[in-house]
Amino acid sequence: MSWALFHRSSRAQPLWLATASGVALMACPVAAQQTAEPPVVQAPQDQPDLQDRDVPADTVDAPAPKSDEQIGFAADNLNYDNETDIVVAEGNVEMKRDTVEMRADKVTWNRKTGEVVAEGDVALKNPEGDTAYGDRIVLTDTLRDGVVENMLVVLDNGARLAAVKGTRFDNGNIELENAAYTPCPVEDGSGCPKKPSWQIRAVRVIYDRGKNKVRYKGARVEIFGLPLIPLPGLSHPANSEAGSGLLVPEIRLDRTNGFEIAMPYYLRLAPDRDITITPHLYTGSVPMIEGEFRALTDIGSFRINGYATHSSVVPVSGQVIDPNRQFRGYLESAGKFQFDPRWSLSYSGRITTDRTFMRRYDISRDDRLRSTFELERIGGQSYLSIAGWATQTLRRNDVQGQQPIALPIIDYRQRLADPLLGGQIELQLNTLAIARTAGQDTQRAFAGATWNLRGLTGLGQEVVLTAMVRGDVYHSDENLLTAIPGYRGKSGWEGRGIAAVAADMRWPFVGEFLGGTQTLTPRVQIVATPSLKNLDIPNEDSRAFDLEDSNLFAINRFNGYDRFEDGARITYGLEWNFSRPGLNINSIIGQSYRLSDKPSLFPDGTGLTDRTSDIVGRTTIAYKDFLRLTHRFRLDKDNLAVRRNEIDAMIGSRSTYAVLGYSRLNRDILLLGEDLQDREEVRAGGRVAFAKNWSIFGSAIVDLTRKSDDPLGVADGFDPIRHRLGLAYDDECLSIALTWRRDYIDTGDARRGNSFSFRIAFRNLGF
Numbered sequence: 001m002s003w004a005l006f007h008r009s010s011r012a013q014p015l016w017l018a019t020a021s022g023v024a025l026m027a028c029p030v031a032a033q034q035t036a037e038p039p040v041v042q043a044p045q046d047q048p049d050l051q052d053r054d055v056p057a058d059t060v061d062a063p064a065p066k067s068d069e070q071i072g073f074a075a076d077n078l079n080y081d082n083e084t085d086i087v088v089a090e091g092n093v094e095m096k097r098d099t100v101e102m103r104a105d106k107v108t109w110n111r112k113t114g115e116v117v118a119e120g121d122v123a124l125k126n127p128e129g130d131t132a133y134g135d136r137i138v139l140t141d142t143l144r145d146g147v148v149e150n151m152l153v154v155l156d157n158g159a160r161l162a163a164v165k166g167t168r169f170d171n172g173n174i175e176l177e178n179a180a181y182t183p184c185p186v187e188d189g190s191g192c193p194k195k196p197s198w199q200i201r202a203v204r205v206i207y208d209r210g211k212n213k214v215r216y217k218g219a220r221v222e223i224f225g226l227p228l229i230p231l232p233g234l235s236h237p238a239n240s241e242a243g244s245g246l247l248v249p250e251i252r253l254d255r256t257n258g259f260e261i262a263m264p265y266y267l268r269l270a271p272d273r274d275i276t277i278t279p280h281l282y283t284g285s286v287p288m289i290e291g292e293f294r295a296l297t298d299i300g301s302f303r304i305n306g307y308a309t310h311s312s313v314v315p316v317s318g319q320v321i322d323p324n325r326q327f328r329g330y331l332e333s334a335g336k337f338q339f340d341p342r343w344s345l346s347y348s349g350r351i352t353t354d355r356t357f358m359r360r361y362d363i364s365r366d367d368r369l370r371s372t373f374e375l376e377r378i379g380g381q382s383y384l385s386i387a388g389w390a391t392q393t394l395r396r397n398d399v400q401g402q403q404p405i406a407l408p409i410i411d412y413r414q415r416l417a418d419p420l421l422g423g424q425i426e427l428q429l430n431t432l433a434i435a436r437t438a439g440q441d442t443q444r445a446f447a448g449a450t451w452n453l454r455g456l457t458g459l460g461q462e463v464v465l466t467a468m469v470r471g472d473v474y475h476s477d478e479n480l481l482t483a484i485p486g487y488r489g490k491s492g493w494e495g496r497g498i499a500a501v502a503a504d505m506r507w508p509f510v511g512e513f514l515g516g517t518q519t520l521t522p523r524v525q526i527v528a529t530p531s532l533k534n535l536d537i538p539n540e541d542s543r544a545f546d547l548e549d550s551n552l553f554a555i556n557r558f559n560g561y562d563r564f565e566d567g568a569r570i571t572y573g574l575e576w577n578f579s580r581p582g583l584n585i586n587s588i589i590g591q592s593y594r595l596s597d598k599p600s601l602f603p604d605g606t607g608l609t610d611r612t613s614d615i616v617g618r619t620t621i622a623y624k625d626f627l628r629l630t631h632r633f634r635l636d637k638d639n640l641a642v643r644r645n646e647i648d649a650m651i652g653s654r655s656t657y658a659v660l661g662y663s664r665l666n667r668d669i670l671l672l673g674e675d676l677q678d679r680e681e682v683r684a685g686g687r688v689a690f691a692k693n694w695s696i697f698g699s700a701i702v703d704l705t706r707k708s709d710d711p712l713g714v715a716d717g718f719d720p721i722r723h724r725l726g727l728a729y730d731d732e733c734l735s736i737a738l739t740w741r742r743d744y745i746d747t748g749d750a751r752r753g754n755s756f757s758f759r760i761a762f763r764n765l766g767f
Contacts, residue, residue, distance in 0.1 A: 071095055071096065071097045071109075072094075072095065072096040072097070073089060073093075073094070073095060074092070074093070074094040074095075075089035075090060075091055075092060075093040075094070075107075076090060076091025076092050077089070077090045077091050078090075084110075084112075085110070085111040085112050086108065086109065086110050086111070087107075087108070087109040087111065088106070088107070088108050088109075089106070089107045089109075090105070090106045090107075091105070091106075092105075093105065093106065093107045093118075095107065100124070100125070101124075101125045102118060102122070102123065102124045102125070102139075103121075103122070103123045104118040104119060104120055104121060104122040104123070105119060105120025105121055106118070106119045106120050107119075114140050115138065115139075115140065116138075116139040116140065117136070117137075117138055117139075118136070118137050118139065119135065119136045120135060120136075121135070122135065122136065122137050124137065124139070124146075136148075140170075145167075145168050145169045145170040146167075146168055147165070147166070147167050147168075148165075148166050148167075148168070151163055151165070151166035151176070159181065159182065159183035160181070160182055160183075160186065161174075161176060161179060161180070161181050161205060161207065161214070162176075162179060162180050162181075163176030163177055163178060163179035163180075163205065164177055164178040164179075165177045165178070171209065171210070172209035172210075173206065173207060173208055173209050173210075174206070174207040174209075175204065175205070175206050175207075176204065176205040176206075176207075177203070177204055178203065179201070179202055179204065179205040180199050180200065180201045180202075181199060181200045181201075181202075181205060181214065181216075182196040182198065182199035182200070182733075183733045184196035184197045184198060184199070184731070184732060184733040184734070185732055185733075195224075195225060196733075197223070197224065197731050197732075197733055197734040198221060198222060198223045198224075198733065198734050198762060199221075199222050200216060200219050200220070200221055200222070200231065200234065201219065201220065201222060201227075202216040202217060202218050202219035202220075202234075203217050203218035203219075204216070204217040204218065205217075212237055213235055213236070213237060214235060214236055214237070215234070215235040216231065216234040216235065219231045219232075219234045221762075223734070244266060244267050244268045245265070245266060246263065246264070246265050246266075247263075247264040247265070247266050247276075248760055248761055248762060249261055249262060249263045249264070250262045250264075250757070250758070250759050251757065251758040251759075252362075252755065252756065252757040252758070253755060253756040253757075254362070254753065254754070254755030254756070255751050255752075255753030255754060255755065256284065256285070256360055256749065256750060256751045256753070256755075257282040257283075257284050257285040257360070257361070258282050258283035258284025258285065259282065259283040259284075260280060260281065260282050260283075261280075261281050262278050262279070262280045262281075262290075263278065263279055263281075264276050264277070264278040264290075265277050265278070272295060272296040272297070273293075273294070273295045273296070274293075274294055275291065275292065275293045275294075276291070276292045277289070277290070277291050278290040278291070278292075280361075285309075285311060286309055286310060286311050286325070287309065288307055288308065288309035288361065289307070289308050289309070290305075290306070290307050290308075291305070291306055292304070292305040292306075293305075297337070299337045299338055299339055300335060300336050300337030300338055300344075300345075301335060301336065302333065302334065302335025302336075302337075303333065303334060303335065304331075304332075304333040305331075305332050305333070306329060306330065306331040306332070307329050307330045307331075307357075307361065307363065308327070308328075308329040309327075309328050309329065309361075310325050310326065310327055310328070311325050311326075311328055312324065312325050312326070312749075313326065313328065313354050313356065313357075313749070314356060314749035315354075315355065315356065327353065328353045328354060328357045329352070329353050329357070330350075330351070330352040330353070330357055330358055330363055331349075331350075331351050331352075332348075332349060332350045332351075333347070333348070333349045334346075334347065334348040334349070335347055342377050342378055342379055343375070343376070343377050344375075344376050344378075345373070345374070345375050345376075346373070346374050346376075347372065347373040347374070348370075348371065348372050348373075349371040349372075350369035350370065350371055350392070351369060351371065351392055352369060352392065352394070355393075355394040355395075355396075356394075356747055356749050356750055358394070359747045359750035360749045360750040362750075362755070366394070367393070367394045367395050368391055368392065368393055368394060368395070369391070369392040369394065370389055370390070370391050370392075371389060371390050371391075371392075372387065372388070372389040373387060373388055373389075374386070374387040375387070381414065381415040381416070382412075382413065382414045382415070383411075383412070383413045383414075384410075384411070384412045384413075385409070385410070385411045385412075386408055386409070386410050387406075387408070387409040387410075387411075388405075388406055388407035388408050388409060389405075389406050389407075389409075390403075390404075390405045390406070390407075391403045391404065391405075399438065399439075400437075400438075401436060401437040401438025401439055402436060402438060402439040402481075403436065403439075404434045404435070404436055404439075404540065405434065405435045405436065405437075406432060406433070406434050407433060407435070408431070408432075408433060409431070409432050409433075410429070410430065410431045410432075411428070411429070411430045412428065412429040412430075413426055413427065413428050413429075414426070414427045415427075418451065418453070421453055422453065423451055423452055423453030423454075423465070424451070424452050424453075425449060425450070425451050426449070426450045426452075427447075427448070427449050428446075428447070428448045428449070428450070428470075429446075429447050430444075430445065430446050430447075430448075430561065431443075431444065431445040431446075432444045432445075432540075432541075434540055436478075436481075438481065439478065439481045439482065440476060440477070440478045440479050440481050440482045440488065440538065441476060441477055441478055442474065442475070442476040442489075442538045442540050443474070443475045443476070444472065444473070444474050444475075444540075444561070444562070445472070445473050446470055446471060446472040446473065446561065447470070447471055448468060448469060448470030448471070448498075449468065449469055449470075450466065450467070450468040451466065451467045451468070452464065452465070452466050453465045453466075459507075460507065460508065461505050461506065461507045462505070462506045462507075462508075463503065463504070463505050464502075464503070464504040464505075465501075465502070465503055465504075466500075466501065466502040466503075466504070466555060467500070467501045467502075468498070468499070468500050468501075468555070469497075469498065469499050470497070470498040470499075471495070471496075471497050471498075472495065472496040472497075472498070472537070472561075473493070473494075473495050474489065474493070474494045474495070474496070474537050474538060475492065475493050475494075476488075476489055476490075476491055476492070476494075476538045477491055477492070478491075479491045479538065482538075486535070486539065486603075487538065487539040487540075487543060488538060488539075489535070489536055489537045489538030489539065490536045494533075494536050494537055496532060496533060496534075496536075496537055498529070498532060498564050499529065499530060500527060500528065500529040500555055500556075500564075501527070501528050502525060502526065502527040502528075502555050503525070503526050504523070504524075504525040504553065505523070505524050505525070506521050506522070506523045507521065507522050507523075508520070508521040509521070513578060514578075514580070515580055516578055516579050516580025516581075516583070517578070517579050517580070518576065518577065518578045518579075519575075519576070519577040519578075520574070520575075520576055521574070521575040521576075521577075522572075522573075522574055523553070523572065523573045523574070523575065523590070524570065524571070524572050525553050525570070525571040525572075526568075526569075526570050526571075527555055527565075527568065527569055527571070528567075528568040529564070529565065529566040529567060529568070530566065531566050531567070531598065532564055532566040534563055534564065534566070534601055535601075537562055537563075538562065539562045539563055540560070540562050541559070541560030541561060541562050542558040542559055542560035542561070542562045542563035543560075544559070545557075545558060545559060545602060545603070545606050546606055546607065546634075546644065546665075546667075547606060547607030547608050547613060547614060547616055547634060548616055548618075548632060548634065548644070549588050549590070549616050549617060549618040549632065552571060552573065552590045552592065552616055553571055553573070553590070557608065558601075563601060565601065566598070566601075567594055567595065567596040567598050568594070568595040568596055569592050569593060569594045569595055570592065570593050570595065571590060571591070571592035571593075572590060572591060572592070572593075573588060573589060573590025573591070574588070574589055574590070575587070575588040576588075582623060582624045583621075583622070583623050583624075584620075584621075584622045585619070585620070585621050585622075586619070586620045587617065587618070587619040587620070588617055588618055588619075589615065589616070589617035590615070590616060590617070591612070591613050591614070591615045591616070591637070592608075592612075592613045593611060593612050593613070594610075594611040594612075594613075597611065604667075605643070605667030606667065607634055607643065610637070612637050613637065614634050614635060614636055614637050614643060615634070615635040615637060615640075616632075616633070616634045616635075616644075617632070617633055618630065618631065618632045618633075619631045625653070625654075626651065626652065626653065627649075627650070627651050628649070628650045629647070629648070629649045629650075630646075630647070630648045630649075631646070631647050632644065632645075632646040633645055633646070641666070642664070642666060643665075643666050643667055644664070644665055644666070644667075645662070645663070645664040645666075646661075646662070646663045646664070647660070647661065647662045647663075648660070648661045649661070652686070655687070655689035655695065656686075656687060656688050656689045656695075657686055657687055658684070658685070658686035659683075659684070659685045659686060659699075660683070660684050660685075661681075661682070661683035661684070662681070662682050662683070663679065663680070663681050664679075664680045664704075665677075665678050665679045665680070666678055666680075678705065679705050680703075680704035680705050680706070681701065681702065681703055681704060681705070682701075682702050682704060683699075683700070683701050683702075684699065684700050685697075685698065685699030685700070686698065686699075693729055693730055693731045694727070694728070694729050695727075695728050695729075695730070696725070696726070696727055696728075697725075697726050697727075697728060698723070698724060698725040698726065699723060699724055700720070700722070700723035700724075701720070701721040701722050701723070702718065702719070702720050702721065703718075703719045703720075703721055704718060719744065720742075720744045721743075721744060721745060722741065722742070722743050722744065722745075723741070723742055724739055724740065724741035724742075725739070725740050725741075726738055726739035726740065733762065734760075734761070734762060735759070735760070735761040736759070736760050736761075737757075737758070737759045737760075738756070738757075738758050739756065739757045739758075739759075740754065740755075740756050741754070741755050741756075741757075742754050742755075743755070
């Protein structure tokens with residue numbers, strides 16, 4: 001870390017005329033030129049200055065001394081008074097002693113007292129690389145310690161310490177009196193002086209070089225020039241490294257818990273380990289404690305985060321079953337470890353004591369908590385995954401015993417070059433075991449091989465040929481505990497053989513259009529698969545399905561392995577792309593036709609029930625960085641009714657933008673299945689920047705689902721879910737946000753109503 005000491009001479013130019021670059025700033029606006037120096041706690045007539053001064057060069061070419069006790073000199077003129085034993089060097093003076101270097105216009109050395117007075121563009125560099133600048137510095141003849149008035153210390157991370165008086169000691173420590181500190185820029189983008197967003201002023205500031213820490217006495221924070229927060233016992237690291245201490249508190253107000261203040265304490269255990277403990281105090285609830293531990297090891301990193309309190313539980317239905325208080329909490333952990341270039345392990349775990357804890361304390365609004373682990377080996381042409389997962393449900397009507405626990409999930413793949421036809425072969429082995437404490441148990445294993453060959457014809461068509469074979473073995477029991485018959489399969493052992501062939505052809509046509517380039521690509525795919533006994537096989541991973549552009553041309557349009565689409569079909573579509581500077585439009589539309597009349601496996605309303613499928617498509621429009629619009633749709637093949645309509649748009653710049661979303665699922669399903677209910681929802685969010693560094697932000701979610709769409713739901717046409725509105729300030733070193741949020745749904749002890757939060761974050765600050 002380097003720092004610089006500047007002495008403000010009475011002969012110095014005004015600050016708006018003298019900067020670190022030495023360039024006059026006469027073009028700055030008048031308001032910017034009137035730079036207010038930060039006030040101090042005492043002696044307001046002597047105020048420290050956080051602005052830059054002229055910085056002289058620090059290159060020293062004096063001869064190196066032959067020993068630590070000698071001083072090497074270089075100067076234009078050198079005078080020695082034998083009677084007073086005083087050495088005076090003038091004109092480009094350069095001095096070296098041991099590893100300390102100094103340059104100045106004039107140096108007076110009293111050999112009797114050991115005092116060295118350097119004047120005129122002084123630059124003093126110590127062995128650690130720190131450099132002190134000034135017009136006049138009084139030193140000892142070790143050239144290591146001294147006293148400077150009206151000084152400025154510039155740290156290597158850009159932070160500044162200014163003081164009326166500063167003393168630098170031989171060990172590198174610095175003590176400042178009537179000082180101010182800020183990590184904020186003191187010049188704008190055009191180089192004009194400006195006030196820092198925040199600063200700390202104190203009676204005394206001590207920079208401990210050995211501990212790399214800055215300590216304050218009598219300190220308080222000023223934000224936009226207003227003294228707001230007293231900071232007794234304040235200290236923080238002198239650079240960007242983290243240091244132990246209290247962090248900035250967070251303040252909230254909501255209907256459920258009342259007024260909340262969270263005061264985190266950060267404890268740095270080691271350079272690669274830390275812990276943060278945060279007490280949460282409420283006026284309407286008992287206190288809660290939060291803790292987070294983070295660690296970085298030689299092979300990876302992990303973190304553990306948890307919450308704990310002792311309060312009564314209100315279930316999801318909203319009625320108190322047991323008014324007595326009990327332990328409530330939430331625990332999560334995640335990590336990843338890289339054992340070598342091929343082997344890695346990642347995990348993520350989440351668990352809570354009850355279904356309403358996380359929403360009451362606004363930790364998360366997830367309705368399911370999933371815990372996973374995965375051991376992976378990635379080779380040049382092979383892949384191995386050994387994984388597992390479990391789910392805790394927080395949904396109102398879900399039974400925890402029906403939630404699956406998957407352990408283990410093993411997947412191995414090996415790619416081989418086809419020596420005969422020049423294609424590529426992929427071999428796959430897969431096994432899965434699913435257990436439930438009060439539901440169906442299923443085990444699965446299969447082995448398969450897939451061959452692909454891609455080629456181009458003389459007319460420019462791209463043709464992909466695919467062939468695959470697979471053999472499955474299943475075992476299941478307690479099948480009647482699965483509510484939907486189509487998902488159960490037969491109890492006991494079941495086997496299945498799968499074979500499929502496919503040919504996929506694209507034919508792109510490229511040409512000029514409206515000053516840009518357009519590409520029109522017809523696409524045709526033929527897939528054939530023998531009849532399969534799918535319904536004898538349990539369905540664990542191929543349940544929620546909807547036909548869309550992403551799976552229209554898939555060989556198996558189910559989203560898992562337990563169901564495989566059989567029969568023969570032809571799929572056809574058209575893709576159009578238009579591109580010109582700053583603008584890109586991509587659109588696709590398609591449909592499929594089943595060549596056999598075998599009844600479909602797909603539930604009614606998914607778009608693939610009949611021989612002719614619904615029509616699906618997507619359009620994406622991107623205009624520079626200002627607009628990105630995506631529209632997905634599915635039209636009923638018989639009457640062109642809109643069965644799926646989704647719009648996502650982002651408009652604006654990084655500082656001012658709007659995010660809009662609308663989704664409508666009108667599947668017209670007679671028998672409700674898992675995750676297949678109709679939905680309609682609108683979402684909106686955005687941010688508007690105004691003034692400088694200020695912005696207003698907000699978001700809203702409205703449920704438009706009608707009772708006719710979802711008889712089991714609680715919405716009936718227009719029900720707001722949640723919205724928020726806030727005001728924020730953000731710059732290089734300060735972030736402030738005030739947010740109002742309103743929830744319209746009660747979930748257990750998480751009540752509907754208003755909540756307010758206030759957050760302020762300082763860069764490089766702790767107690």
